[in-house]
Amino acid sequence: MRVTWLKRDLRTIDLIALGYSDVSSTYYFLLGIVALYSGQSLAITMILGSLSMWIAGLAYAEFGSAIPRTGGAYYYVRRELGDLMGFLAGWLLSLDQILMIAYGALGAVNYLGGLIPPLSMWPVNSLAAMAIIAALMTINILGIKTSARFNLALLTIDLLGIFTLLTIGYATILPRGSPVVLGMHVSINDVIRGLAYSIRGYIGIDVIAQSTGEALTPFVSVPRAIISVSSLSTAVALALSLLALLTNSVTIISSSINDPIGALARHLIRNAALSTYVAISVAIVLLIAVNAGIVDFSRSMYVMGEDGLLPRVLGKVHGRYRTPYIAIVISSVIAMLFVVPGSVELIAGSYGIASIIVYLMTMVSLARFRNAERELVSYFRTPEVALGGVKVPIVSLVGSIFYTTALLFIALVKPEYLAVVTTWVLIGLVIHMTSRFSLRNLRRSPSRQQ
Numbered sequence: 001m002r003v004t005w006l007k008r009d010l011r012t013i014d015l016i017a018l019g020y021s022d023v024s025s026t027y028y029f030l031l032g033i034v035a036l037y038s039g040q041s042l043a044i045t046m047i048l049g050s051l052s053m054w055i056a057g058l059a060y061a062e063f064g065s066a067i068p069r070t071g072g073a074y075y076y077v078r079r080e081l082g083d084l085m086g087f088l089a090g091w092l093l094s095l096d097q098i099l100m101i102a103y104g105a106l107g108a109v110n111y112l113g114g115l116i117p118p119l120s121m122w123p124v125n126s127l128a129a130m131a132i133i134a135a136l137m138t139i140n141i142l143g144i145k146t147s148a149r150f151n152l153a154l155l156t157i158d159l160l161g162i163f164t165l166l167t168i169g170y171a172t173i174l175p176r177g178s179p180v181v182l183g184m185h186v187s188i189n190d191v192i193r194g195l196a197y198s199i200r201g202y203i204g205i206d207v208i209a210q211s212t213g214e215a216l217t218p219f220v221s222v223p224r225a226i227i228s229v230s231s232l233s234t235a236v237a238l239a240l241s242l243l244a245l246l247t248n249s250v251t252i253i254s255s256s257i258n259d260p261i262g263a264l265a266r267h268l269i270r271n272a273a274l275s276t277y278v279a280i281s282v283a284i285v286l287l288i289a290v291n292a293g294i295v296d297f298s299r300s301m302y303v304m305g306e307d308g309l310l311p312r313v314l315g316k317v318h319g320r321y322r323t324p325y326i327a328i329v330i331s332s333v334i335a336m337l338f339v340v341p342g343s344v345e346l347i348a349g350s351y352g353i354a355s356i357i358v359y360l361m362t363m364v365s366l367a368r369f370r371n372a373e374r375e376l377v378s379y380f381r382t383p384e385v386a387l388g389g390v391k392v393p394i395v396s397l398v399g400s401i402f403y404t405t406a407l408l409f410i411a412l413v414k415p416e417y418l419a420v421v422t423t424w425v426l427i428g429l430v431i432h433m434t435s436r437f438s439l440r441n442l443r444r445s446p447s448r449q450q
Helices: 013-065 074-082 085-115 126-142 144-176 188-196 206-212 219-244 250-254 260-268 272-306 325-339 346-351 353-372 393-413 414-447
Strands: 385-389 390-393
Touching: 013 085, 013 188, 013 206, 013 219, 013 260, 013 272, 013 346, 013 353, 074 085, 074 272, 074 353, 085 126, 085 188, 085 272, 085 325, 085 346, 085 353, 085 393, 085 414, 126 272, 126 325, 144 219, 144 260, 144 272, 188 393, 206 219, 206 272, 219 250, 219 260, 219 346, 250 260, 260 272, 272 325, 325 385, 346 414, 353 390, 353 393, 353 414, 385 393, 390 393, 393 414
Parallel strands: none
Antiparallel strands: 385 390
């Protein structure tokens, strides 16, 4: 008998481990680039960028509480806006998931390259990144609980490293008693340029929505995990940004975009062992990002394969481990192709744009869901307003404005990266149309034989 369901095995802490590692890895990776464009506006752009995570997270929390099914934004958009829009949502997210696997593996190797110089040189860094992806692919095939527990162990190491950096860093500032003056050198132009990247610095809350169908008590654990991850991620990112400002280290991290946290640790911590530990802990988070990216991508492809929007082989579940192993293997192989050139800049520039488009689609879907399926019981519901007799969640209103503005910022600052997303969409549409055509022919063939 073919097994087509996924195993419900995740507790709230497991979802938090998956989600936080996913989100934190993004702003760790992009912090240097955000600093480069924001300058003294770094803390402001980071806190404004966190709104992207909060808005999307609240929408996912409501959906996940009411509809505990694997698929995340893909499933929510498809349910409310139809097959084509659902496919586009899933396919767009898959681009960022692939890029997350790629930047996580390559970023981890580059961080470790500061300790072992040969690792930072091509093609050694690319080969090492490919080996990391292959190892985590195997772990994910063995089961998502194994994957989540692996994340939880590594996450503990990371938080200890970041806590060490923050404790030592702020300990050097507080005795001075200097007043904190925010906005002293703030420029609107810098905020806009930095925000074009910082709104993509918190991408990753999707992994919790993707894993809803594997949560033990999704009605409660999904909202709790999303709020916990959003709160912790905002606090840590703001603390790091303020630390860089108050220690005059913005230039240091902006000139070390491949290793911003490591550079900050080496500058503030006068102990080689501790600064090395911090750098390694960040590399570990990037390893977790590889793991989370594989979880995200494989679940998206699994659900779309099951639904017939992509080749159905992607929906095949392992008979013993009950994981979508075909999708896991394919996602890992594609990500390996992205790390072959060893280029961090292209990955950083392209990452997050697709997710912002999907978040905008999710806002529209949530508004329709609130009116079309009000009979569904939801243990978590955001406030709403009535507009012409239609109930509209405030999250949807704010989110629609926020994400539209975000896309305009990106188009103004780095329009060339929109071409990457457009190309990905065109490739997806070709695969989707071919898959649908083959499925229709398959359904017609028995009647022809009769």
